[in-house]
Amino acid sequence: MLLIPISDLVAKLRRRGARSVALQFPAGLARQAPGTAAALRREGFDVIVSGDPCYGGCDLALDALQYADVLVHFGHAPVEERSNVIYEPVRFDFDVAVLERALPDLHSRRIGLVTTIQHLHLIGAMVAFLREHGIEAIVAPGDQRTPIPGQVLGCNFAAARATGADEILFVGTGVFHPIGIHLATRSRVVALDPFTGEVQEVDADRLIRRRAAVMEKARDASSFGVIVSTKSGQRRMDLARRLVALSDKAVLVAMREVSPAEMLDLGFAAYVNTACPRLAYDDQIRFPVPVLTPPEFEILCGARAWDDYTIDEYLAP
Amino acid sequence: MLLIPISDLVAKLRRRGARSVALQFPAGLARQAPGTAAALRREGFDVIVSGDPCYGGCDLALDALQYADVLVHFGHAPVEERSNVIYEPVRFDFDVAVLERALPDLHSRRIGLVTTIQHLHLIGAMVAFLREHGIEAIVAPGDQRTPIPGQVLGCNFAAARATGADEILFVGTGVFHPIGIHLATRSRVVALDPFTGEVQEVDADRLIRRRAAVMEKARDASSFGVIVSTKSGQRRMDLARRLVALSDKAVLVAMREVSPAEMLDLGFAAYVNTACPRLAYDDQIRFPVPVLTPPEFEILCGARAWDDYTIDEYLAP
Numbered sequence: 134m135l136l137i138p139i140s141d142l143v144a145k146l147r148r149r150g151a152r153s154v155a156l157q158f159p160a161g162l163a164r165q166a167p168g169t170a171a172a173l174r175r176e177g178f179d180v181i182v183s184g185d186p187c188y189g190g191c192d193l194a195l196d197a198l199q200y201a202d203v204l205v206h207f208g209h210a211p212v213e214e215r216s217n218v219i220y221e222p223v224r225f226d227f228d229v230a231v232l233e234r235a236l237p238d239l240h241s242r243r244i245g246l247v248t249t250i251q252h253l254h255l256i257g258a259m260v261a262f263l264r265e266h267g268i269e270a271i272v273a274p275g276d277q278r279t280p281i282p283g284q285v286l287g288c289n290f291a292a293a294r295a296t297g298a299d300e301i302l303f304v305g306t307g308v309f310h311p312i313g314i315h316l317a318t319r320s321r322v323v324a325l326d327p328f329t330g331e332v333q334e335v336d337a338d339r340l341i342r343r344r345a346a347v348m349e350k351a352r353d354a355s356s357f358g359v360i361v362s363t364k365s366g367q368r369r370m371d372l373a374r375r376l377v378a379l380s381d382k383a384v385l386v387a388m389r390e391v392s393p394a395e396m397l398d399l400g401f402a403a404y405v406n407t408a409c410p411r412l413a414y415d416d417q418i419r420f421p422v423p424v425l426t427p428p429e430f431e432i433l434c435g436a437r438a439w440d441d442y443t444i445d446e447y448l449a450p
Numbered sequence: 451m452l453l454i455p456i457s458d459l460v461a462k463l464r465r466r467g468a469r470s471v472a473l474q475f476p477a478g479l480a481r482q483a484p485g486t487a488a489a490l491r492r493e494g495f496d497v498i499v500s501g502d503p504c505y506g507g508c509d510l511a512l513d514a515l516q517y518a519d520v521l522v523h524f525g526h527a528p529v530e531e532r533s534n535v536i537y538e539p540v541r542f543d544f545d546v547a548v549l550e551r552a553l554p555d556l557h558s559r560r561i562g563l564v565t566t567i568q569h570l571h572l573i574g575a576m577v578a579f580l581r582e583h584g585i586e587a588i589v590a591p592g593d594q595r596t597p598i599p600g601q602v603l604g605c606n607f608a609a610a611r612a613t614g615a616d617e618i619l620f621v622g623t624g625v626f627h628p629i630g631i632h633l634a635t636r637s638r639v640v641a642l643d644p645f646t647g648e649v650q651e652v653d654a655d656r657l658i659r660r661r662a663a664v665m666e667k668a669r670d671a672s673s674f675g676v677i678v679s680t681k682s683g684q685r686r687m688d689l690a691r692r693l694v695a696l697s698d699k700a701v702l703v704a705m706r707e708v709s710p711a712e713m714l715d716l717g718f719a720a721y722v723n724t725a726c727p728r729l730a731y732d733d734q735i736r737f738p739v740p741v742l743t744p745p746e747f748e749i750l751c752g753a754r755a756w757d758d759y760t761i762d763e764y765l766a767p
Contacts, residue, residue: 163716
């Protein structure tokens with residue numbers, strides 16, 4: 134069964150006069166590829182599916198787009214606007230009454246409210262629900278990579294910072310986003326999982342202890358590969374060059390997929406990651422050697438104080 | 451210890467006026483990356499190492515080259531000339547007297563002689579050795595993807611075909627190249643491994659039986675993803691489009707790394723591979739579903755007779 138509403142998409146493509154279309158799905162939606170492609174082919178379009186792994190709107194299939202008039206990128210919101218890319222995020226609904234669970238944990242009557250793209254269509258209803266319960270929720274636009282008010286990414290907490298609130302409610306799954314918000318804003322952060330109803334005040338201590346251990350392992354590394362991504366929305370070359378300049382032992386390494394096998398093959402004793410910021414935090418366990426974030430490498434090189442430890446964010450330039 | 455002769459390379463780079471250099475190594479040489487990069491950095495060059503997997507001269511690190519004046523590609527000969535790429539193949543020596551082992555198996559006094567890039571510097575010595583033993587060895591240039599006389603690739607046997615000989619001696623490791631030569635030329639092929647001294651007349655029957663079984667499994671597939679590579683020297687888009695036109699069930703799939711995980715995610719019931727021809731032959735065991743070669747898909751679609759079964763070659767256009 135197709136989850137993708139084909140008729141809407143066909144109308145959008147026809148309005149643009151597109152005759153050929155590239156389709157890109159994140160892993161969780163990729164099974165929709167054969168059916169969506171076949172349906173569009175029946176409507177008269179030339180279709181090319183991108184078969185490369187994709188984890189975000191920062192990773193557009195520009196290779197496949199070379200062979201098509203338009204790229205349709207499913208599952209994510211734009212981190213950059215391009216005239217020949219159509220973004221089709223997916224929405225996950227829930228009953229906003231679940232926010233009641235978070236009320237006992239909120240200390241202030243005036244809080245910041247943020248969520249992820251899947252739930253952004255509910256942000257108005259969430260604000261209304263909180264108002265009915267005597268809480269003013271501030272929703273603010275982030276920067277150009279998160280232009281929709283209230284939207285945070287795993288690499289960008291600008292919309293949380295912009296609320297200026299001392300207490301922030303994050304509605305979404307997992308602890309990575311709320312810990313990032315806490316480290317980026319130093320505010321109190323309450324996280325509500327809208328599907329389980331679980332509420333927690335996040336605590337960054339465990340993450341910081343774990344990262345300190347990784348930094349300690351990297352301290353005496355004989356060589357550092359400073360990874361710079363070649364993906365469309367992950368190219369922080371200026372940052373990578375600035376980091377290489379901090380140490381004689383550092384060399385730029387261009388990578389598309391940041392993978393354990395390639396790290397091992399190349400044989401650098403440690404890496405610094407300027408690609409997707411989440412890689413160092415989430416995937417260290419898969420990596421054969423220490424992989425530092427840019428702020429961590431700055432601390433190791435004496436270019437930043439330990440007290441200024443912060444989460445790696447990819448903010449709009 | 452560095453295997454790469456830095457001083458020669460530095461001289462070449464200085465002659466070109468290069469100030470920044472991208473380095474690309476196949477997996478077997480990748481451990482040379484940190485040392486080579488550090489040595490070039492000491493000589494005053496800005497260096498960027500490509501960290502993506504690389505299996506041939508058909509896979510140039512054009513992403514890394516965006517940030518450098520010149521790309522140095524180690525380990526392979528050119529399949530295409532580009533003004534800003536320096537190819538640094540590696541040579542593996544052996545004593546040509548090992549060819550004596552092949553003499554009892556050669557039926558003709560006039561044979562074709564081919565080898566792979568690592569041993570091409572010995573081809574003159576091999577011809578001389580054979581001449582001393584009463585055998586005339588014909589060495590011919592292939593096409594533009596294998597311009598050096600006597601050179602075959604795993605995807606290109608033009609230099610074997612060009613000898614016009616009914617009997618061909620292949621000097622190198624493995625059976626893939628000689629089986630490919632046999633299928634591509636229908637000549638008798640004797641393979642000599644120059645390191646073990648092992649000699650065999652190759653036989654394609656087992657490969658053909660195995661491939662017939664894969665084709666049988668793909669016969670009733672509900673959908674076919676026709677893989678087209680986005681690597682520099684593997685883009686057979688015209689072929690891929692021709693194959694898609696053969697079946698309503700076929701859709702183009704653009705891929706950089708042809709990987710089991712992505713095949714499974716995308717969920718096509720079978721694939722047709724127009725990327726590196728060796729993938730279907732060598733890696734079927736890693737793939738979750740049948741992966742056909744272009745001639746095999748043509749047979750399945752009735753566009754080619756089974757008697758015309760042939761190996762998938764990537765010849766110069």
